Amino acid sequence: MNQTERVKQMLRTRRAVCATSFLAVNMPAARNRVGDLRRKDWVIDSKHRCQDANHEHDTYQIEYRLISEPGAGQQSMAMG
């Protein structure tokens, strides 16, 4: 699985993925992959700060949330 596929999988299977989670699986460039996906019409939210109590971030960490992906048509995913 290449990095882009890995990023897709993480976004699909988790409520939110922060930079630390990408680093934990050796993907420091995940942010760039998110940019690639956005150019391919993936809608990925990065407006929220990571709230994962287990992470204990010292600094502000953006978390990424998959809103919709191409092929999902007009159907919008329910947002928790």
Ligand SMILES: [Zn+2]
């Ligand atoms: Zn985090």
